[in-house]
Amino acid sequence: MFEPMRTLTSGTIVLARANIDTDQIIPARYLTTTSREGLGKHAFHDWRYDEAGAPAEDSPLDGPEHKGHAILVAGPNFGCGSSREHAPWALVDFGFRAVVSSDIADIFKSNALKNGLLPVEIDAETHARLLECPGREVTIDLEAGVLTSGNDIEAHFTVEPFAKKCLLEGNDPLGFLTDRMDAITAYEKDHAKEIGA
Amino acid sequence: MMAKSLFDKLWERHVVVPETGDSPAVLYIDLHLIHEVTSPQAFSVLEERGLAVRRPDRTKATLDHSTPTLKAGADGRLPYATAQAEKQVERLIANTKAHGIELFGIGDPRRGIVHVIGPELGLTQPGKTIVCGDSHTSTHGAFGALAFGIGTTEVGHVLATQCLLQRKPRSMRVTVEGELPPGSGAKDMALAIIAEIGADGGQGYALEFAGSAVRALSMEGRMTLCNMAIEAGARVGMVAPDETTFDWLKGRDRVPADWDAAVSDWRTLPSDEGARFDKEVVLNGSAVAPMITYGVSPDAAAPVTGNAPRAETAEARHAADYMKFAEGRPFTEQAVDRVFIGSCTNSRLSDLREAAAVMRGRTVASGVTALVVPGSEAVRRDAEAEGLHIIFLNAGAEWREPGCSMCIGMNGDIGQPGELVVSTSNRNFIGRQGKGVRTVLAGPATAAASAIAGHIADPRDYLDAAREPEHV
Numbered sequence: 080m081f082e083p084m085r086t087l088t089s090g091t092i093v094l095a096r097a098n099i100d101t102d103q104i105i106p107a108r109y110l111t112t113t114s115r116e117g118l119g120k121h122a123f124h125d126w127r128y129d130e131a132g133a134p135a136e137d138s139p140l141d142g143p144e145h146k147g148h149a150i151l152v153a154g155p156n157f158g159c160g161s162s163r164e165h166a167p168w169a170l171v172d173f174g175f176r177a178v179v180s181s182d183i184a185d186i187f188k189s190n191a192l193k194n195g196l197l198p199v200e201i202d203a204e205t206h207a208r209l210l211e212c213p214g215r216e217v218t219i220d221l222e223a224g225v226l227t228s229g230n231d232i233e234a235h236f237t238v239e240p241f242a243k244k245c246l247l248e249g250n251d252p253l254g255f256l257t258d259r260m261d262a263i264t265a266y267e268k269d270h271a272k273e274i275g276a
Numbered sequence: 277m278m279a280k281s282l283f284d285k286l287w288e289r290h291v292v293v294p295e296t297g298d299s300p301a302v303l304y305i306d307l308h309l310i311h312e313v314t315s316p317q318a319f320s321v322l323e324e325r326g327l328a329v330r331r332p333d334r335t336k337a338t339l340d341h342s343t344p345t346l347k348a349g350a351d352g353r354l355p356y357a358t359a360q361a362e363k364q365v366e367r368l369i370a371n372t373k374a375h376g377i378e379l380f381g382i383g384d385p386r387r388g389i390v391h392v393i394g395p396e397l398g399l400t401q402p403g404k405t406i407v408c409g410d411s412h413t414s415t416h417g418a419f420g421a422l423a424f425g426i427g428t429t430e431v432g433h434v435l436a437t438q439c440l441l442q443r444k445p446r447s448m449r450v451t452v453e454g455e456l457p458p459g460s461g462a463k464d465m466a467l468a469i470i471a472e473i474g475a476d477g478g479q480g481y482a483l484e485f486a487g488s489a490v491r492a493l494s495m496e497g498r499m500t501l502c503n504m505a506i507e508a509g510a511r512v513g514m515v516a517p518d519e520t521t522f523d524w525l526k527g528r529d530r531v532p533a534d535w536d537a538a539v540s541d542w543r544t545l546p547s548d549e550g551a552r553f554d555k556e557v558v559l560n561g562s563a564v565a566p567m568i569t570y571g572v573s574p575d576a577a578a579p580v581t582g583n584a585p586r587a588e589t590a591e592a593r594h595a596a597d598y599m600k601f602a603e604g605r606p607f608t609e610q611a612v613d614r615v616f617i618g619s620c621t622n623s624r625l626s627d628l629r630e631a632a633a634v635m636r637g638r639t640v641a642s643g644v645t646a647l648v649v650p651g652s653e654a655v656r657r658d659a660e661a662e663g664l665h666i667i668f669l670n671a672g673a674e675w676r677e678p679g680c681s682m683c684i685g686m687n688g689d690i691g692q693p694g695e696l697v698v699s700t701s702n703r704n705f706i707g708r709q710g711k712g713v714r715t716v717l718a719g720p721a722t723a724a725a726s727a728i729a730g731h732i733a734d735p736r737d738y739l740d741a742a743r744e745p746e747h748v
Contacts, residue, residue, distance in 0.1 A: 097591045098475055098573045102705040107684045111342055111360040113316035113367050115428075125707050130693065154591075156476040159509060159573075160705060161684075162411040163314065164427035185445075185479055185511055186411055190427035239443060241299045253429075256437040257327070259293060259302055263439055266292040266304055273289055273403070273541075274306050275532065 081195025083249035086220045087176050089149040092140055093213035094123075099153055100160035101187065105169045107161075118165055119172030140173075149176040150217050152209045156180075158187025167191040177219055179226065181206040192242040193252065199226055201234035208232060221246060279548035282516050283447055283482045286422040286545070290405045292439055300441040306404040307334055308434045309390050310377070312368040313341045313686070314409030318432035319371040327436045329375040334438060336399060337372045337379040339365055340389045341686050345649050345676035354382065357688030375435075388652020388678045391415040391620035395499065396654050398528025402517035402542040407434060412620045412702065414505040418498035419525070420517035420545050422482075425506065445512065446480055446554040449547075451487035454562035459736035461630065462497030463622060463700065463719035465489065465559075466504035467567035467577040473557055475575040478510025481555065484547065485515050489561030495524040496626040503621045507574040507702055516546035566735050568607055569704045569717040571595035576704075580607055580722060580734050598706060599714050607732045610716070613695035615646040615673075615727035616709070617720055619683035622700035623651030625658050627720040631700075632664045634724035634738045635671040641730025646673035647689065649681040673727065685709050698726040 109121040127138040134141060151170065157180040158166060167190045170178070177197040188198045199219060201209075209215065209232070217228040221243065226234045238246070245252055267274070280288075287303075295301035308331075315337075322329065329335060342361040344354045356362040365382070372379040380387040386397060391412055394400040402420035407413060409431045416423035426440065433440055450469055470477075483505050485498075493501065498515045505513025515521075522539050525531050532538040565579035572595045578585070584601035587593040596603070601610060617623070617631050628650065640646045648668045650656040656678055659665055665675040681689040683701035685708065691697045693712030700723050704715040718726070721735035728738065 095590075096594065100573075100703070100705045102703070102708045106707060106711075107686050110313050110686060111358060111364050113320075113364055115317050115320075125711060130711070156479070156509065159475060160411065160703060162409055162413075162425040162427055164317075164409075164429060182476055182479065184476070184509060186425055186427060186506075190429065193427065193429040239300070240297060241441065244298075252441055253321075253325075253433055253436065255299065256302065256433055256439055256441065259439075260437065262292055262302065263304070263330075263437060267438075270289070270304070274304065 081249060084176065084195060084197060084221055084246050086218060087149065087197070088216065088218040089147070090214050090216055091150045091152045091209065092145050092148045093152045093210055094139055095154050095210045097154040098156045098159055101158060101163050101166045102160055104158065104166040105163065110163060110165055115168050117172060118169035119174065122169040122173040144214060147174070148214070149174055150179060150219070151175050151177070152179045154180065154210070155182040156184060157182070158184040160184070162186045162190070164190045164194070167194045167196045171196050179206070179209060192246065195246065197221060197238070197246060199236045201226060201236050205232060205234040279550040279552070281447055281547040281551040281553065282420060282484055282514055282545055283422065283512070284551070286403060286405065287444055289403070290422070295443060300443045302439050303442045304405060305334070305407050305434050305438055305440060307336070307399055307406045309394055309406065309408035309413070310335060310337045310431065311341055311390050311408070311410065312339050312364045314428050315371065315431055316364065316367045317428050318435055321432040322435055329377065329435045331438045332376040335377045335435065337368060337377050338387055338390050338393055339368060339381055341680045341684060343382070343679045344687055345679045345681045345689055347677060357686070361687065385653050388654065389620045389623065389680055391503065392623060392651035392655065395419065395495070396528070396652060398525055398531040401525065401531065402521060403545055407440065411506045412503050414511060414513045415499050415503040415620055417502040417505070417512055417514035418495060419521055420514060420542065422512060422514070424511040445482045447484065448478060448481040448510070448555040448557065449484045449486055449553040450557045450559070452485070452489040452559045452561045453487045454489055454560050455492065456489055456561050456564055459566055459721065459739055460564045461719045461721065462493050462500040464564050464567040465561065466501050467569065467574070467717065468564045469559060470504060470508045470575045471577040472559060473508050475507065475573045476509040478505060478508035481510050482512035483510045483514065485513060487561070490515060491518065494626060495520060496624045499624070500621055504574070504702055517542045518546070566719065566722050568722060568732060570599060570601050570607060572598055572704055572706050574702070574704060574717060577717070580732060582607055608734065610696060610732045612644055612698050612726045612731055614691050614697040615644060615723050616682040616697060616699040616701065617647070617723050618649030618651065618681050619701035620651065620680070621702045622720050623649060623655065625655050627700065628655070628659050628664050631720040631724035632667045634721050634735060635673065635728065636667045638671055638728045640672040640727045644727055644730055646727040647676060647682060648673050649676045650678050652678050682709055698723045698732060
């Protein structure tokens with residue numbers, strides 16, 4: 080499970096490209112693992128390593144200036160593509176706790192929320208400003224739904240209330256479902272005809 | 277009574293606990309499909325928590341992503357790409373055995389790509405909720421099912437409770453009227469829709485595809501169309517069930533025993549007259565030409581007869597640099613290194629027939645490698661019974677064992693850096709088919725024509741109806 084999250088203050092790493100798909104976040108050849116652990120080394124692998132596997136000089140994620148930065152600011156439609164939860168696993172293991180974009184893909188967003196990686200969707204104008212200044216210190220207040228930076232940036236965002244509560248409390252949604260086993264059993268009985276045996 | 281959409285009806289049927297401001301709906305899942313890549317960590321969570329699989333009878337497993345498409349060697353061992361891939365396969369075999377889940381495994385005549393075998397076996401039915409840890413689960417929506425891809429945590433939720441926590445998405449109807457021109461198919465329609473609404477145009481929506489051009493599609497065509505809904509950002513793509521659906525399903529292994537009762541229920545599912553959608557999009561089907569993609573996102577799609585457009589944005593310039601398509605030059609000038617015919621998008625019998633119609637009596641261009649990978653063992657058997665494999669082999673293409681293969685490249689079926697691959701799969705993302713590989717998405721006829729021509733080609737130049745049929 081993950082640590083509860085209320086506020087997060089960190090420098091940003093900026094990947095401005097639009098439509099950063101899950102094959103960029105973690106290439107499929109690393110999906111043969113049967114574990115959730117240790118995927119951070121494969122995060123954005125082909126952006127960070129050259130053909131021979133040596134660290135790329137122009138990696139946007141590995142310079143000393145990026146060290147410890149836990150907020151990723153990415154172009155629109157971030158996380159599009161596959162349903163692989165390996166994508167948020169890799170980002171969290173790499174050290175990210177939040178992804179900020181104007182527009183985050185549905186399945187990625189759902190997967191991120193279950194792994195303590197906060198998806199923050201903000202207005203296009205503020206997003207564009209954050210894209211322009213990598214490294215800028217940003218504070219995200221989950222409870223208030225506000226992202227601020229310096230005196231001149233403030234943006235509001237919403238997180239689905241149930242997922243928000245889970246993040247704030249470090250809760251796992253599976254417990255909510257297992258607490259409703261009686262309702263599920265009753266549903267199966269009442270709807271036997273519609274849902275088949 | 278308020279008019280309801282197909283999606284509304286399916287949603288309502290499956291609500292166990294309604295959604296509130298504080299919590300999402302608890303939605304019942306009729307069928308859970310699992311495969312080797314996205315399930316092992318979910319089983320681990322069950323084991324950590326001491327939870328059982330609630331409904332093993334509603335859970336079906338197959339092996340498709342990491343599995344080789346080459347036959348076993350002389351030693352009887354399958355040529356797995358890595359030891360880890362083999363371990364992943366072994367893990368699913370062990371997990372399904374431990375939890376009493378039916379597995380269509382290696383050597384099983386029913387094995388295949390998860391989105392090919394669900395329908396084929398009649399497991400996929402109108403009115404069902406179907407999930408799988410795979411974004412192309414939208415494919416099953418072709419039958420009027422509510423089907424969508426989920427992450428591994430959610431795979432665990434469904435294994436443990438047969439339910440998911442879900443907010444109801446908004447609805448969008450995409451209506452395609454008119455008749456598709458000769459040479460154009462469902463893949464071309466899908467790419468035209470994605471080009472129109474964008475790679476994120478469907479985000480937050482459940483799509484229903486409607487209109488005369490959609491109704492005229494075969495079930496295979498409808499599956500191709502719904503499969504690609506996720507490439508427009510929509511988790512769900514659906515087509516209302518009709519006679520085409522019922523005819524296709526009738527007699528399949530796992531359909532309801534009381535067939536007539538099932539069909540009369542399914543007839544109540546299509547959207548009511550006057551059902552409201554949050555968004556409506558209308559396209560002219562008669563204007564859909566054979567399409568290809570020229571960029572690194574599926575919405576960078578255009579008619580094959582076009583020219584590489586001017587890159588106006590930073591994204592487009594980046595894509596153009598990667599794809600090396602010179603601005604203003606015809607797409608058909610682009611030399612092809614490899615062709616892949618397969619994937620959950622286009623690996624069914626009708627897709628292979630379409631490709632074979634182009635390849636029959638012709639030869640794959642020198643220097644081009646063409647790979648034909650049937651979607652399932654059943655597709656392989658049917659294709660071989662018709663002699664399609666002989667057409668492909670005579671043309672110089674490879675005929676492989678079923679699996680996801682080059683769509684995702686997890687099993688070692690990949691291209692080499694810099695190669696141009698014309699692929700009937702669903703994603704042209706950078707590096708998806710191998711590091712540095714440039715992917716062009718197309719329908720089966722266009723892919724086959726490109727293999728023959730050695731460059732991106734218009735399939736209409738190869739669909740000579742007057743050509744003498746050749747016997748194989």
